[in-house]
């Protein structure tokens with residue numbers, strides 16, 4: 001069996017924590033994570049835009065090997081797009097990973113698959129890594145259309161992206177019914193969908209890209225349930241919402257990624 005990919009644990013803080021609170025969380029996290037953790041696991045945090053500069057400064061000045069991430073961006077470099085933030089601006093802050101197509105953006109802010117595809121390309125163009133999110137609703141799961149839904153989101157998100165670039169990106173499988181609900185998919189169900197996603201990537205961009213792409217699971221991941229999810233063959237990490245606001249629980253998730 002080929003070696004598993006290096007796990008990536010990402011904290012999606014959503015619309016929480018002002019820049020003072022954010023600095024405290026990162027400092028606490030840096031006391032909890034050790035050399036061994038960073039050697040075995042990649043870790044990113046995704047604060048709100050207003051916190052990015054402060055967190056960048058703390059990570060760089062204290063040499064904390066946690067990657068800086070963002071939660072969204074526009075696809076244009078600049079222009080008359082009131083309220084938007086461009087990928088060029090994020091790249092200038094040394095942002096490495098940008099979440100795109102999160103179900104909250106799709107559902108609450110009407111983002112389409114086409115928007116997500118534009119964002120994926122723009123994030124790559126500025127040298128950053130997209131974390132492309134996909135996931136089904138409870139109705140879709142009950143109707144047995146999970147794989148169909150997730151596959152079509154992944155195909156649309158990757159349209160026109162070269163195989164070399166596909167190999168470097170991250171896909172997050174987040175069943176919508178599991179986000180913030182305390183109800184997570186069983187490790188077996190999550191594994192089955194992540195395996196199907198890897199199959200879709202292989203069909204679209206070749207088997208090399210399929211075996212290199214990192215696939216995260218997201219949806220009510222906590223210290224208490226992370227190990228069994230992360231032990232699955234096609235799950236290479238987690239996109240963590242609520243639990244990422246608690247540095248101790250987030251550190252526990254990181255640590256279960258290398259005991260997994």
Ligand code: PGA
Nearest residue numbers: 179180219220240241242
């Ligand atoms: P949750 O959120 O961990 O709070 O369920 C996950 C996400 O939306 O990325």
